[in-house]
Amino acid sequence: MARAITTQRKVIITAAAWAVGLLIFFPIYWTILTSFKTEAQAINDPPLFFNFDWTLENYAIVQERSNYMRYLWNSVIIAGGSTLLGILVAVPAAWSMAFVPSKRTKDILLWMLSTKMLPAVGVLYPISLIFVEFNLLDTRIGLVVVLMLINLPIIVWMLYTYFREIPVDILEAARMDGASLREEILYVLTPMAIPGIASTILLNFILAWNEAFWTLNLTAAQAAPLTAFIASYSSPEGLFFAKLSAASTMAIAPILILGWFSQKQLVRGLTFGAVK
Amino acid sequence: MTKWLEENTPKLVLAPSFLAVLVFVYGFIAWTAWVSLTRSRLLPKYEIEGFIQYERLFASPRWDTAINNLFVFGILFIVIAMVLGLVLAILLDQNIRTEGALRTIYLYPMALSMIVTGTAWKWILNPGLGLEAMVRRWGFEEFTFDWLVNPDMAIYTVVLAAIWQSSGFVMALFLAGLRSVDGEIIKAAQVDGIPTWRVYTAIIIPSMAPIFLSAFIVLAHLAIKSFDLVIALTGGGPGYATDLPATYMYAMAFSRGDIGQAASSAMIMMMVVFTIVVPYLYSELRSKDD
Numbered sequence A: 001m002a003r004a005i006t007t008q009r010k011v012i013i014t015a016a017a018w019a020v021g022l023l024i025f026f027p028i029y030w031t032i033l034t035s036f037k038t039e040a041q042a043i044n045d046p047p048l049f050f051n052f053d054w055t056l057e058n059y060a061i062v063q064e065r066s067n068y069m070r071y072l073w074n075s076v077i078i079a080g081g082s083t084l085l086g087i088l089v090a091v092p093a094a095w096s097m098a099f100v101p102s103k104r105t106k107d108i109l110l111w112m113l114s115t116k117m118l119p120a121v122g123v124l125y126p127i128s129l130i131f132v133e134f135n136l137l138d139t140r141i142g143l144v145v146v147l148m149l150i151n152l153p154i155i156v157w158m159l160y161t162y163f164r165e166i167p168v169d170i171l172e173a174a175r176m177d178g179a180s181l182r183e184e185i186l187y188v189l190t191p192m193a194i195p196g197i198a199s200t201i202l203l204n205f206i207l208a209w210n211e212a213f214w215t216l217n218l219t220a221a222q223a224a225p226l227t228a229f230i231a232s233y234s235s236p237e238g239l240f241f242a243k244l245s246a247a248s249t250m251a252i253a254p255i256l257i258l259g260w261f262s263q264k265q266l267v268r269g270l271t272f273g274a275v276k
Numbered sequence B: 001m002t003k004w005l006e007e008n009t010p011k012l013v014l015a016p017s018f019l020a021v022l023v024f025v026y027g028f029i030a031w032t033a034w035v036s037l038t039r040s041r042l043l044p045k046y047e048i049e050g051f052i053q054y055e056r057l058f059a060s061p062r063w064d065t066a067i068n069n070l071f072v073f074g075i076l077f078i079v080i081a082m083v084l085g086l087v088l089a090i091l092l093d094q095n096i097r098t099e100g101a102l103r104t105i106y107l108y109p110m111a112l113s114m115i116v117t118g119t120a121w122k123w124i125l126n127p128g129l130g131l132e133a134m135v136r137r138w139g140f141e142e143f144t145f146d147w148l149v150n151p152d153m154a155i156y157t158v159v160l161a162a163i164w165q166s167s168g169f170v171m172a173l174f175l176a177g178l179r180s181v182d183g184e185i186i187k188a189a190q191v192d193g194i195p196t197w198r199v200y201t202a203i204i205i206p207s208m209a210p211i212f213l214s215a216f217i218v219l220a221h222l223a224i225k226s227f228d229l230v231i232a233l234t235g236g237g238p239g240y241a242t243d244l245p246a247t248y249m250y251a252m253a254f255s256r257g258d259i260g261q262a263a264s265s266a267m268i269m270m271m272v273v274f275t276i277v278v279p280y281l282y283s284e285l286r287s288k289d290d
Helices: A002-034 A057-066 A068-099 A105-117 A121-133 A140-164 A168-176 A181-210 A213-218 A226-232 A241-270 B002-035 B052-059 B061-092 B099-111 B114-125 B131-137 B154-179 B183-191 B196-204 B206-225 B228-233 B245-255 B259-289
Strands: none
Touching (some): A002 B154, A057 A241, A068 A140, A068 A181, A105 A140, A105 B259, A121 B245, A140 A181, A140 A213, A140 A241, A241 B099, B061 B206, B099 B154, B228 B245
């Protein structure tokens, strides 16, 4: 009897959880679906769920009008470049703080992390002055550097929390066996650090990919990534639903795929490591 | 030489990150602080004049609206997202079989850029295109849902979109908290015949106080930094009805040519963030020491 009640309760709870899930996912799902309809079908009454003629013409039109590939390529370069540059600068710093801590390590970390909390508008104006001065406006290299600097505290912090999980005993054992600093880093630390570094790369790639504040403010046409692409479609006049949907599906597709693999890293990063 | 290098490597490799953050963040904040004390308009000036920019700022009705909006938006967003997140986490905590897939779905909005969220909700809430038009086509001709273009209601559309974006993430936080509660205590309570809802209200939720604090801090700093979302969703409008401090600062710096106002509003925002965040970070780090 008790068992029957539990089963029933479980079914209700599962149904409720899925109902909420569908509600949350509906805008994304509907956008993707609409992108494959013709304009007439997109505003059909009643709304069409599956029984329509799937078409790719919206994608062709959007690509033709606004050169999606260039935005995509800019996004890849900017997000990838700033992530790699950031990792190069941050790995040594995180290594130093995790394995050779000094009295000030905690304070330095705290201080670095606190900057991630600050509103970016506070430094926007001086940065844009510098960009004008050095002709960096609307260049990919400028954005790579700015996004690297913006995300550096979070990269250092994430790497630090991952490195801290590496048992120190192993390092001490390696030192006892006479390993030099170079050997210690190369043969003992690196293999154990790679999963953490990979997770940090993934997290930071998504953060940089989604970054809109700096990309919108510092680019115009040449270096604009997908966030600018989607923003350029944000006034509905002149375009129709199906094409708008195709444009936004193209903008979010890479994130939908990456997001599936990386939710753990995302939560960990956004809570500054509080949730592992 | 080699020995010196080996001893000082840790400091040397830390230096680039340290300097980058120092110059990039604090150097520029110092610049902003300096300019906020001058009469800068279209171009920055460097003669200190005192607090005139702050006086102008607090006399400005637009800044008043921005601060009010921040409070309305911040409080509603934080409270609703936390309640929703907690409910979703409790739902998922009931050992349902498809938990993994559901968690991913709940979290998806968080992986999207604020720009995407803002743009999507702009279409959904657009009276002529989205929800209102759809319900009217279904035959309810009188149905009106014009929050997006109604100056009194527009700020609530920002709340709506922000909650959609973040509640799954709050859920993930709370779920981790629920899972960290000692299972033995819960079992003991169940053996004693205490109903499930009492177990939650009396045992589990009180023991999650630190998670509530973390969620609050993360949401609060998201709220203060919400710039992209407002820009994509309402552009601060209609008029300046949905201005937040961040969009105010942006408008002053780039469309109104009033650097002094931009700098002083940025400084106020930073002070607010600091008073919320720094005590939290300190307590986090100190507690991890033990």
